[in-house]
Structures are given as C-alpha cells and as structure tokens.
Amino acid sequence: MIEVLRKHITTRLGNDLDHLDEVLSSFKHISTKRNEQLLQQGNICKNVYFIAKGCLQVYVHDKDLNETTRDIVIEDNWCSELLSFGSGKPATENVRTVEPCELFAIDRKSFQTMMETVPQFDKVYKQILEASYANSVYRINTFVSLTAFERIKWLMEYRPLLMTRLSSKLIASYLGINKDVFSRLKAKL
Amino acid sequence: MIEVLRKHITTRLGNDLDHLDEVLSSFKHISTKRNEQLLQQGNICKNVYFIAKGCLQVYVHDKDLNETTRDIVIEDNWCSELLSFGSGKPATENVRTVEPCELFAIDRKSFQTMMETVPQFDKVYKQILEASYANSVYRINTFVSLTAFERIKWLMEYRPLLMTRLSSKLIASYLGINKDVFSRLKAKL
DNA sequence: TGTGAGCGATGACAAAAGTCGATGTTTTAC
C-alpha cells in the first residue's frame, strides 16, 4: 500500500528525492471501515491524509441539519481540513470515510519536521493548498450557474465513476440538490 | 495612498520588517476609472493587486454569456487570479474594476525578487492563498444550501456595505440569482 | 435639450425545485 504513496510523491517531486524513506516512514498507515469519522467540526484537524484506497467525504451541516458535501475525494489524492491543519484553529468541516479505506496519515508535528528537514517537502503543502483552492474556485464558477439537471450531466461527464460508486443521497448533497429531485432527473437522462 | 499598503503590511508582518521601503517601492501605483478590465480570461495574470481604494469584481461567463461573479473585493484587500499568477498558466477568470480605484500592483518578476530578498515576504503569498481558499470554502459551504432569499439576508448581515454600494445586477450575479428575482425578494425584506 | 442606453421594478406566466406520504428494496445489526 505504501507503494501508492511512494509513487505519488516521486511522480510529483522526482525520483532523486533525498530522504524519501524518511518521508514515507513519517506517515502512519490506517485501515478504516466505511462511515468512520476522521474529523469532527469544532475539533482541530490533526492530520493530512493520503488516500491509497477508498473515498472520503468533506461536509458540513446546514441549518436544517442536512449534510452539504463540499468535496468527495478518492484514492491517489490528499484530503484534510487544511485551514484547521495549517492554523491549528478548530475545523469548520467534517470528514468521514464513505468506503473502507487505506489511508496514510501525517500529523502536524511530523509534517513540520519534514518541512524543516526535507527541502522539497514544503512544496507538498503548497501543492495541496493550490490544488484545493483550484478545486474550490472551479466548483463555484461552474455550479453557481447550473441547474440541477445540468449539474447531474456535469457529474456524468467529469466524474462518472462517482455516479456508480456513491449513494444517491451523497451525490445529491454534493451537487447541492434535493435527493428526490435527483432521483427524478436521473431517470430522465 | 501607499500608506494604506504600508499599514496593511506592518499590521500583518510586524513593524520591524527589514526592507519595508524596498518592498513598497516594488509596487506600482495605478489609478483606474470604473469598468476597467484588469485581466481577461485566457491571458496570463501578470499582477497581484492591493486595493487601497475602490472595488474589484472577479467573474466568469456562463454558457448563456451571463456573468457569474465569484468574488467582490474591496479596499484593504488583495486581489488576483492566483492560480494563473502562481503557475504562469492562462487565467480562467476575468477581473475588472467596479468603481474608480487606487491600486498597487506587483508583477511576477518583482514578486519573485521580493520572495528571495525579503525572508518574511514568502509569508505574504501563503497568507493571500490561504485567505482566498478560506473564502472559497466558506462560500461553497454557505451558499450551496441557501435559498435566494436567505442569500440576500446573508449579504445584509455579513456584507451590508455591498448592498448599498453595488448595482443590483452585480449583487445578483454574486449571489447566483436572477436579477428580477433579486429585485422582488429585496422588496420583501 | 433631446435621445438612447442602462438600470430597477413589477405583473403575468412558465419552468424548476422542494415537500410529503406511500411503497418496495437493500443494508445493517443483533
């Protein structure tokens, strides 16, 4: 499993990375069931997770206690509540596993140590942050102006795997539409 | 005018910042009219702007050529298309002035020089990026689950200045609702 | 001073989305 992470890192930072084994050993391997809570809103986000296998959901509760899913992250990607992780302030979002997962977690202290000892490592944080930001900007710019039906077609086109892999309820909360509406519109595709 | 920028920086990075005058002199002062295009989608974003006075709009065009406004940025804040500025790739968004503005612009080359010569300066980029990301995350998490009426009430509560300062058309495109709907709902407040 | 462009408001209507209750299915827990 750690090979997935090794490959991910070398692909991005090059094969000649010093201390690669040291970097890898600073991650802790975690196997989870589905529906495990990795972060609760209000707590401080202690880890950045690399997903070797499985799927995570980043979400909040709206005023009616419905879940609103900001992001769904699958294998070979990083997931965290970066703003809390970076600042040490309480998280505004929740994170849970959607499927059984194989994760590699690095905590703030180890992350800090890596930043100091491995020169290229501070690029990692910047890369994750920039990728997360790009993702958010894209999401705002596309979704704000799309109808429910267009959002579904968008998902079919750009993240088709999710359509088959996730529950309708979860997809609807990711697309920001009502689950009954999602069910009806899906039938019209 | 440059005093606004000086104060902004010292407030965040401390009074004892070395090279402060050098930093300040790497910015170019720009006075604009309203409705000036600072960045066109597809071009490379050359500057980061500090707004000493005025207001900028960051927007895209949807499939029907309507404008969707991702952000409205007022004085004492930074504005750019960071993903393009940071990577040198074409911008996905447009930026224009909404009012006559007093701006301080720093281009990529000067920014790079500052990063190298002024140790604290690389914090600036990280701070701007983190603030932008926080802003986007917040926008997604709140807006996705709000009705048009609730979005208007949100604006009244959290950015009341914008209600009086901007045109209805612009506010509607920021809230992601139709301008006629905005007009009707506003009357019911 | 007149003219035209842009803006904001509004009524009438159409379309989209949300709500609720019922029902059958699948998954989970013991």
Added chain:
DNA sequence: GTAAAACATCGACTTTTGTCATCGCTCACA
C-alpha cells in the same frame, strides 16, 4: 435469519425561481 433502519423511487401538490414584456427613471453626451 430476522427485524429494524436506511435508502431509492414515485405521484401529487406547493413553493420558489426564471422568463419576458413593459414602464419609468437617470445619466451621459451629442
């Protein structure tokens, strides 16, 4: 293996939102 819980779908209905045409106002400017 079975009961309970969660999920997906659907019809009927309500509410919200979008569209379009119209009208009056303001402002820039020839």
